[in-house]
Amino acid sequence: MLEQYNKEYYVDDSPSVTDGQYDRLYRELEELEASHPELADADSPTRKVGGRPVRGAGEYTHRFRLLSLSNAMNEEELRAFDRRVRQSLELESVSYTAEMKIDGLSIALVFRQGTMEVAATRGDGAVGEDVTANVRTVDDIPQRIDGAPEALELRGEIYLSRGEFARINGEREEEGLKLFANPRNAAAGAIRQLDPNAVRDRRLQSFFYDITYMSEGEPADQQGVLDTLKSWGFSVEPHFAVFEGIEGLIAFCHDWTVKRNSLPYDIDGIVIKVSDLSLRRALGSTSKSPRWAIAFKFPPEQAETVIEDIEINVGRTGVMTPTARFQPVTVAGTTVRRASLHNEDLIRERDIRIGDRVIIQKAGDIIPEVVRVLTEKRTGSEVPFAMPTDCPVCGSPAQRLEGEAAVRCTGGLICPAQVRRGLMHFVSRNAMDISGLGEKLVIALVDQGLVHNAADLYSLHRETLMNLDRMGQLSADNLLEAIDRSREQSLDRLVFALGIRHVGQKAARTLAEYFGSLDRLMEATEEELTGIDEIGVKIAQAVTGFFREARNREVLGRLVEAGLNTRQESVAVEGGLTGKTFVLTGTLQELTRPEATRLIEARGGRVTGSVSKKTDYLVAGESPGSKLEKARDLGVTVLSEKAFSDLLEEGS
Numbered sequence: 001m002l003e004q005y006n007k008e009y010y011v012d013d014s015p016s017v018t019d020g021q022y023d024r025l026y027r028e029l030e031e032l033e034a035s036h037p038e039l040a041d042a043d044s045p046t047r048k049v050g051g052r053p054v055r056g057a058g059e060y061t062h063r064f065r066l067l068s069l070s071n072a073m074n075e076e077e078l079r080a081f082d083r084r085v086r087q088s089l090e091l092e093s094v095s096y097t098a099e100m101k102i103d104g105l106s107i108a109l110v111f112r113q114g115t116m117e118v119a120a121t122r123g124d125g126a127v128g129e130d131v132t133a134n135v136r137t138v139d140d141i142p143q144r145i146d147g148a149p150e151a152l153e154l155r156g157e158i159y160l161s162r163g164e165f166a167r168i169n170g171e172r173e174e175e176g177l178k179l180f181a182n183p184r185n186a187a188a189g190a191i192r193q194l195d196p197n198a199v200r201d202r203r204l205q206s207f208f209y210d211i212t213y214m215s216e217g218e219p220a221d222q223q224g225v226l227d228t229l230k231s232w233g234f235s236v237e238p239h240f241a242v243f244e245g246i247e248g249l250i251a252f253c254h255d256w257t258v259k260r261n262s263l264p265y266d267i268d269g270i271v272i273k274v275s276d277l278s279l280r281r282a283l284g285s286t287s288k289s290p291r292w293a294i295a296f297k298f299p300p301e302q303a304e305t306v307i308e309d310i311e312i313n314v315g316r317t318g319v320m321t322p323t324a325r326f327q328p329v330t331v332a333g334t335t336v337r338r339a340s341l342h343n344e345d346l347i348r349e350r351d352i353r354i355g356d357r358v359i360i361q362k363a364g365d366i367i368p369e370v371v372r373v374l375t376e377k378r379t380g381s382e383v384p385f386a387m388p389t390d391c392p393v394c395g396s397p398a399q400r401l402e403g404e405a406a407v408r409c410t411g412g413l414i415c416p417a418q419v420r421r422g423l424m425h426f427v428s429r430n431a432m433d434i435s436g437l438g439e440k441l442v443i444a445l446v447d448q449g450l451v452h453n454a455a456d457l458y459s460l461h462r463e464t465l466m467n468l469d470r471m472g473q474l475s476a477d478n479l480l481e482a483i484d485r486s487r488e489q490s491l492d493r494l495v496f497a498l499g500i501r502h503v504g505q506k507a508a509r510t511l512a513e514y515f516g517s518l519d520r521l522m523e524a525t526e527e528e529l530t531g532i533d534e535i536g537v538k539i540a541q542a543v544t545g546f547f548r549e550a551r552n553r554e555v556l557g558r559l560v561e562a563g564l565n566t567r568q569e570s571v572a573v574e575g576g577l578t579g580k581t582f583v584l585t586g587t588l589q590e591l592t593r594p595e596a597t598r599l600i601e602a603r604g605g606r607v608t609g610s611v612s613k614k615t616d617y618l619v620a621g622e623s624p625g626s627k628l629e630k631a632r633d634l635g636v637t638v639l640s641e642k643a644f645s646d647l648l649e650e651g652s
Contacts, residue, residue, distance in 0.1 A: 059129065060127065062123075062126060063153060063212075065125045066106070066212075067125060067285055069290070069294060069295040071294070075250045075253070088283055088291070089283065093244055094275075095243070095276065096274060097221075097242050099209060100240070100267045101270055104158050105157065105158045105159070106155065107121060107155070108128065108153060108212070110153050111145060111153070114144055116143050119131055119132045134192075134193070135191065138158060138199070138206055145233070149214050151215040154208055154229070155210040155211075158206045159207070159266070160190075160202060160205075161264050162266065164203050165182075165186055165367075168186055173315070182266065183265070186202065187202070187204055201506065205235065211225050220277060220278075225277075239256075256270060256298075268297060269296050269297040269298050270295070272296060273293040274292040274293070301331055302361040303329045304357060305357070305360060306355065306358070307356050307358060310325070314418060314421075315418075317408070319407070320408065322343070322347060322387065323340050324352070324358075336362075339368035339369055340369075342405075344387045350373055352373055353385060354385060355379075355383055356378070357378075358370050359372045394415040423442045423446065423453075426454045432489050433493070434479075437457075437479060444468055445460075450464060454497070457483055458559070458562035458564075489564075491512040491518060492511070494566070495521070496508035501542040510534055510535060517566060517567045517568070518560070522553070526544050532608060576651025577605030577651040580605045580616040582605055583608055583631070585625055585628060587622045589622070599648055600648075604651075611631045615631065617637050618636050618637070618639065620639065620640065620641075621641055
């Protein structure tokens with residue numbers, strides 16, 4: 001069972017049990033093997049580190065085996081660790097450094113002559129995944145280090161902040177996609193996928209904490225390690241502390257057990273290290289863990305409550321999400337009253353019923369979730385739940401498409417719930433940016449029948465607004481001015497504001513810049529859309545489907561009549577590559593794809609995502625795939641990365 005859980009956590013990035021449940025099973029296995037050594041073997045999970053590399057990613061063999069940490073679950077185990085260290089070193093007292101244990105993806109960086117050469121996951125400790133191209137997109141990781149030794153290897157953690165985790169899961173829930181279990185899985189899933197652009201969209205961050213190899217000038221202690229990392233431009237988690245002896249350290253661990261939710265990122269414990277690096281070498285390591293470090297693991301924060309009802313929430317895209325309403329209970333410092341149950345498949349798998357007593361916790365200490373149903377406490381009065389066949393807001397039929405977990409309202413633009421949420425998205429800061437039009441006012445406008453879709457906003461009058469509660473003449477005039485200003489927003493903001501499935505800000509900008517006008521975009525075919533770099537099949541299908549819908553075209557026509565800007569202003573770039581079309585394939589060693597794209601466009605060229613007779617050049621990196629074969633069949637000029645670099649020089 002633990003082998004399966006390891007695979008789910010380290011390889012699939014989709015755990016089916018909580019960290020606390022895993023730790024309990026792991027500890028039971030350790031105790032069993034200690035009592036019966038004859039049952040243990042080399043393949044036991046207690047003797048392995050992490051998970052094996054996933055297929056599809058290149059492998060990287062680490063210079064030194066990257067170890068994992070032993071765990072301490074309470075202060076007695078911390079004291080036992082201190083006792084072992086002091087006895088081994090024959091010292092009365094030892095200095096320890098305590099650092100936050102970031103719940104992210106462990107990463108190793110290799111630098112040669114100050115330049116990042118490789119970024120790799122820990123993997124099984126000996127062999128990890130080469131994820132260099134993706135790690136290059138993490139903004140706070142330096143690509144070069146001035147004054148670095150000739151050879152250098154570092155370890156750190158790549159993580160997703162709680163705010164970004166909530167944003168991403170919110171977007172995924174709107175789209176009816178499976179939610180990430182926690183920020184760690186979202187970060188790991190991004191780093192291990194093959195598209196660096198998708199990694200950049202996750203807005204990952206990092207903290208570094210160890211120098212595993214330096215060809216010269218190694219610091220004397222952990223404080224020196226952290227100071228050196230900071231001097232090179234790496235982010236270092238700032239809440240570390242140094243203690244002489246174990247008692248102050250224990251108090252520090254208890255203090256952060258209470259305060260951990262105050263940080264904007266997840267921590268699941270405190271890492272304790274012998275400060276002096278020479279003493280670490282004297283202590284050495286087991287086959288799996290260093291003897292000079294241990295991780296104090298926080299207890300999971302859970303609570304028991306009762307599901308009073310299961311309600312349906314209708315989202316902006318029509319997704320009907322079942323939501324549990326609880327008897328209020330305090331978890332991780334806040335009162336929890338509701339939690340999404342995501343979809344009917346999850347409810348069926350966990351047999352969740354109205355009236356059930358359940359254990360809840362906060363995923364990533366931020367999003368409430370039902371962990372377990374206490375079936376042993378059922379009384380027989382619990383009521384099974386079934387998804388409604390009609391939308392509870394507008395009465396339109398509900399529909400579940402093949403291959404999707406989500407049930408959707410088919411009411412579209414006539415469903416008040418979708419209209420309300422769609423309008424709130426339309427007026428939001430990153431869309432049409434209509435200040436003064438908040439959630440309460442949007443709800444009032446829709447509920448009173450004054451606004452049925454986005455186009456109605458541009459027909460509002462002062463007198464109509466002044467009839468609303470708490471809306472005076474000045475507020476009404478300010479709102480009308482904000483609505484009027486929004487007519488001048490760029491086309492990419494309008495495309496984003498329309499709320500087309502899968503079309504975020506970046507895709508909206510790409511579409512607006514490529515087509516240049518709303519008219520051209522509305523008539524684009526799926527084939528034409530997938531030919532654009534960064535536009536995949538899902539986006540193409542969503543865009544063409546949206547513009548085929550008669551009700552959507554009617555609203556768009558009214559927006560055009562209202563005078564909204566429907567053209568994207570672009571600056572013509574003339575250069576040595578003007579008129580030339582490029583396709584990029586495979587992994588480039590010197591540039592990321594976005595960097596290569598910018599260099600081509602800066603010289604007047606254009607980058608598309610598929611090879612055709614109109615393609616002038618295919619730039620082929622490592623593992624180019626089927627695009628290379630198609631380019632050769634069509635007689636397209638194929639450039640190596642070196643030839644591409646030479647062409648860029650000529651086109652400057």
